[in-house]
Amino acid sequence: MGDxxxxxxxxxxxxxxxxxxxxxxxxxxxxxxxxPTHMLVIPRKHIPSLKETDxxxxxxxxxxxxxxxxxxxxxxxxxxxxxxxxxxGPNGGQTVFHLHIHLLGGRPMEWPPG
Amino acid sequence: MGDxxxxxxxxxxxxxxxxxxxxxxxxxxxxxxxxPTHMLVIPRKHIPSLKETDxxxxxxxxxxxxxxxxxxxxxxxxxxxxxxxxxxGPNGGQTVFHLHIHLLGGRPMEWPPG
Numbered sequence: 001m002g003d004x005x006x007x008x009x010x011x012x013x014x015x016x017x018x019x020x021x022x023x024x025x026x027x028x029x030x031x032x033x034x035x036p037t038h039m040l041v042i043p044r045k046h047i048p049s050l051k052e053t054d055x056x057x058x059x060x061x062x063x064x065x066x067x068x069x070x071x072x073x074x075x076x077x078x079x080x081x082x083x084x085x086x087x088x089g090p091n092g093g094q095t096v097f098h099l100h101i102h103l104l105g106g107r108p109m110e111w112p113p114g
Numbered sequence: 115m116g117d118x119x120x121x122x123x124x125x126x127x128x129x130x131x132x133x134x135x136x137x138x139x140x141x142x143x144x145x146x147x148x149x150p151t152h153m154l155v156i157p158r159k160h161i162p163s164l165k166e167t168d169x170x171x172x173x174x175x176x177x178x179x180x181x182x183x184x185x186x187x188x189x190x191x192x193x194x195x196x197x198x199x200x201x202x203g204p205n206g207g208q209t210v211f212h213l214h215i216h217l218l219g220g221r222p223m224e225w226p227p228g
Contacts, residue, residue: 050198058177062171063169065179079165080204081205081206083200084164084198085227087195088196088198090222091223092195092196092197093225105205106205108204109201109205109227109228111148113228114224114227
């Protein structure tokens with residue numbers, strides 16, 4: 001997956017502001033933030049989008065979400081609140097085809113969510 | 115949790131348009147849809163928000179996400195795309211304190227996500 005932007009971030013071939021990493025996931029700051037805190041939490045494994053997942057990926061997907069909660073807590077967002085967003089395909093607004101969860105906080109998020 | 119709206123939906127004490135259910139989760143149509151398809155996928159178990167989860171909940175959270183992908187596929191949204199949104203606390207815009215994932219599709223979702 002040499003042409004995948006996020007795989008290259010995971011491999012540290014492209015610089016990014018990494019805020020968390022473990023054996024399964026990497027989290028880094030979005031370069032085009034939409035809120036005072038805006039991070040992306042991604043699996044190290046290349047999965048294009050949620051569309052390509054099935055029950056076998058549930059543990060990994062759940063880990064992504066609990067890492068989001070953990071980072072939010074570390075960043076002091078647990079009480080003020082935050083929003084997680086995962087875009088899949090064209091109508092979702094997905095632009096990088098390596099599965100990722102957006103973690104946004106630090107301002108009141110509006111409704112509808114885009 | 116007798117006063118939790120979503121627990122009452124799970125218990126079928128309040129009517130809702132349920133689109134999926136299994137031993138762990140229930141999915142139903144949002145009564146105030148923000149897109150042509152707008153469903154909520156929730157655990158049967160009462161968890162107020164993502165803030166109250168930890169690593170022990172990863173399997174359940176992952177199951178919620180794979181159920182979202184499954185429903186999106188069943189509704190014909192897999193290729194056109196969709197967005198998942200989870201609000202936590204005040205800045206997230208959370209209004210019902212029973213953890214839920216919004217599944218939105220059927221129109222192009224905009225950016226920023228609220």
